[in-house]
Amino acid sequence: MLALAGYPLGVRCVFLDSSPDAPAAELAPVLVGALDDPLRLAELAAQSDVVTFDWENVPGRALAPLEKLARIRPPRAALEVSQDRMREKALFTRLNIPVAAHAAIDGKDQCIRAVRKLGTPGVLKTRRLGYDGKGQFVLRDTTHIDEAWDSIGGRGLIYEAFQVFSREVSIVGARSASGQIVVYPLAANRHGGGILHYSIAPFSHPALERRATVYLKRVMHALRYVGVLAIEFFVVKGRLVANEMAPRVHNSGHWTIEGCVTSQFENHLRAICGLPLGSTRPLGHTAMVNFLGNMPDRDRLLGIDGLAFHDYGKAARPGRKLGHCTILKSRAKDRNLALADALTLIKWT
Ligand code: AMP
Numbered sequence: 001m002l003a004l005a006g007y008p009l010g011v012r013c014v015f016l017d018s019s020p021d022a023p024a025a026e027l028a029p030v031l032v033g034a035l036d037d038p039l040r041l042a043e044l045a046a047q048s049d050v051v052t053f054d055w056e057n058v059p060g061r062a063l064a065p066l067e068k069l070a071r072i073r074p075p076r077a078a079l080e081v082s083q084d085r086m087r088e089k090a091l092f093t094r095l096n097i098p099v100a101a102h103a104a105i106d107g108k109d110q111c112i113r114a115v116r117k118l119g120t121p122g123v124l125k126t127r128r129l130g131y132d133g134k135g136q137f138v139l140r141d142t143t144h145i146d147e148a149w150d151s152i153g154g155r156g157l158i159y160e161a162f163q164v165f166s167r168e169v170s171i172v173g174a175r176s177a178s179g180q181i182v183v184y185p186l187a188a189n190r191h192g193g194g195i196l197h198y199s200i201a202p203f204s205h206p207a208l209e210r211r212a213t214v215y216l217k218r219v220m221h222a223l224r225y226v227g228v229l230a231i232e233f234f235v236v237k238g239r240l241v242a243n244e245m246a247p248r249v250h251n252s253g254h255w256t257i258e259g260c261v262t263s264q265f266e267n268h269l270r271a272i273c274g275l276p277l278g279s280t281r282p283l284g285h286t287a288m289v290n291f292l293g294n295m296p297d298r299d300r301l302l303g304i305d306g307l308a309f310h311d312y313g314k315a316a317r318p319g320r321k322l323g324h325c326t327i328l329k330s331r332a333k334d335r336n337l338a339l340a341d342a343l344t345l346i347k348w349t
Contacts, residue, residue, distance in 0.1 A: 003015075212240060285335040301342060
């Protein structure tokens with residue numbers, strides 16, 4: 001999606017991926033190698049004016065030597081903060097952004113103490129390399145500690161108080177090297193099993209959107225950020241509680257491809273290439289639905305008026321994001337009806 005956005009701008013991409021059949025290979029040259037392979041990374045840097053990433057588990061350490069060879073945007077510090085849930089929470093707390101009560105866990109005794117202190121329900125998560133609900137265990141009561149420990153126990157964990165939220169929302173924006181910031185309308189997100197099922201945007205809630213924008217800008221300023229940044233929140237009793245940040249284009253921003261004047265992908269490229277940022281004005285009422293585990297019937301979905309279809313060309317695997325569709329309507333009511341139609345044709349597996 002970055003390569004597609006770059007094409008009309010005259011921005012050409014070259015990718016590094018561990019697999020030769022990466023979706024990007026249909027659009028641009030792909031260097032095949034591990035994401036921390038120093039030779040491949042050096043090759044990538046030599047071919048590039050600027051290096052970016054669209055997955056936050058790229059090893060931050062591997063990027064350090066590249067900083068001498070190419071511009072790395074967003075900054076490596078942002079990537080490293082987002083890779084450790086404790087560091088992420090420490091940053092949010094330092095910036096006065098509310099987070100769930102939490103504790104670092106490096107052993108079972110510590111886990112028992114944390115569960116006693118913070119109570120149940122709670123979520124035991126790996127601090128690193130967890131995303132889309134991977135590496136998480138919900139403890140409904142203290143009798144689940146053994147089961148949780150058998151499932152993901154070890155070092156480098158975090159225990160978080162369970163947030164009883166009315167909604168999950170996310171804010172996505174871009175900051176340029178000169179400090180220009182643009183922010184997209186707030187999106188409301190529905191997850192299942194820890195993975196995003198669909199987003200609705202703009203989610204009209206001016207007070208929450210204003211607050212989320214303030215928090216996003218605080219993080220951008222603190223990290224001297226360049227590129228697209230997303231923050232996901234729980235809405236708890238009308239108040240935002242930050243869950244996590246993503247230093248990259250974000251799934252809850254995919255709707256901006258059809259739903260806004262400038263997509264998050266284009267604004268990410270504009271930001272990292274030193275170009276002026278584009279308008280984030282919404283063009284109507286949008287819903288974005290992920291295709292997970294299997295591809296739906298394309299031809300039937302295309303029968304829904306205002307629907308755009310995106311097939312990433314990936315092999316099917318349970319829970320894998322294989323594509324998405326976006327519905328754009330001028331009225332929220334029509335968007336909701338079309339979304340309901342689309343959901344009858346999409347099964348998440
Ligand atoms: P994460 O990988 O942290 O984004 O978690 C994935 C999803 O799991 C979130 O979007 C929530 O739906 C759920 N979840 C994660 N942490 C919590 C929590 N502390 N309380 C309630 N739900 C959570």
